[in-house]
Amino acid sequence: MALNIVFMGTPDFAVPSLAEIISSGHNIIRVYTQPPRRAGRGKQLTKSTVHQFAELMGLPVATPESFRKSKVIDELEELNADVACVVAYGQILPQRALDAPEYGCLNLHGSLLPRWRGAAPVQRAIMAGDAQTGVQIMQMAKGLDTGDILLSEATDIRPTDTAETLSQRLSQLGSQMWPRALGAIERGALTPTPQSGEATYAHKIEKSEARLDWSRPARDLECHIRGLAPFPGAWCDIAGKRVKVHFATVEDAQGDPGEVLDDRLLIGCGEQALRLTSIQPAGKSRMTADDYLRGTTLAVGTRLD
Known part of the structure; x- marks a missing residue:
């Protein structure tokens, strides 16, 4: 059966995931993304990359400023989604939002957790000289990137990798994990694994x-x-x-x-x-x-x- 899915994402990193979920035959009932921001030399209001792609695909788009407002969560609950797929959305979701879909919210994160929880995992992994990183789909929980791991793929960090090239590779690698995760939901076969090891934090780049x-x-x-x-x-x-x-x-x-x-x-x-x-x-x-x-x-x- 096809799942009814809410997708949440904003930058280029999230677009391959949205495209892969669409291709897998599931129903995207709404796309949430950050509101248009002023960008470029002319400071024109510009829609996010996910927003532009979703509109091209004919998908309904919502751009709430914050999920802290009850009305926004009310609307999410009214969708009766099976699951939310979250990729670099850029907002913290309160517990009520995490609980709104039947199977909760799944997040694609660009590191091997618990290493590099937080906002800039790709940059921090390279800056720290890590030899390896990866992407994981996890069950979102209240803490910052603390949820159980559902799927994981590792990749070496190449000597020539920049934040741009590694991000592009992880984006593609992660997008290919969604059909497996969603298929496991359909079969009732998702196996959560608690994170283990010492946590490090990928603080925002200053x-x-x-x-x-x-x-x-x-x-x-x-x-x-x-x-x-x-x-x-x-x-x-x-x-x-x-x-x-x-x-x-x-x-x-x-x-x-x-x-x-x-x-x-x-x-x-x-x-x-x-x-x-x-x-x-x-x-x-x-x-x-x-x-x-x-x-x-x-x-x-x-x-x-």
């Missing part, structure tokens, strides 16, 4: 974290750069101007933190050195270090802030 601290080891900074690429982007000051660093490689060289060690953007760190290979000066497009240096002279021995 702007203050983006500035590179050259006193840190080069390996840490290389992970930091990839975890913040492309947004908000790690950065440093070069010749008094802000420059985003999209990619860098670690080299076994020594110099003072922030010291320019050669004529190809090798920078000293607390341990070893970091060669900046892909950068973006303020107001310009992303470019290679070689292209950047054609228009910028940076003497060996210069200190970067």
Whole structure:
């Protein structure tokens, strides 16, 4: 039988999941997503990616500002949904909302819980230098990402992964899990497994974290750069101007933190050195270090802030 499903999601990460659930033949009776926000240089009100895709598919969309309002939960309860599928929705659901569908709310989370509970699991996994991460579908509970695990898929974090590429891979991997989870609901075969191990928290990325601290080891900074690429982007000051660093490689060289060690953007760190290979000066497009240096002279021995 086809299930009556409420889908909750907002960014690009959630779209493949919605598409897969539609393709699996279940009934999407309503899509919840964040309200339109002002974006771009013109600060125009822009619908979320999920909102745009849902409308393209002819699905009814709701954009409540908050699920803390009783009227919003009343409307959810009136839908008599079998289950809610939640993917990066961006709102905390109170217990009454979690209990509204017959089988509750299932959430797709981009880490191997209990590691990296919270808002930025993909970024934090790369920034911490983790070798592996994954996606899991869990039964949502009142706490922050504390629910029982229903399905899990792991993947290695590649040396070239950025937050963007890893997020895209996890999004696709996670989307393919939904037909299995929903099929298990139909058969009454979902098997919840409590989370085990020490919990870590993927706190929201703060702007203050983006500035590179050259006193840190080069390996840490290389992970930091990839975890913040492309947004908000790690950065440093070069010749008094802000420059985003999209990619860098670690080299076994020594110099003072922030010291320019050669004529190809090798920078000293607390341990070893970091060669900046892909950068973006303020107001310009992303470019290679070689292209950047054609228009910028940076003497060996210069200190970067």
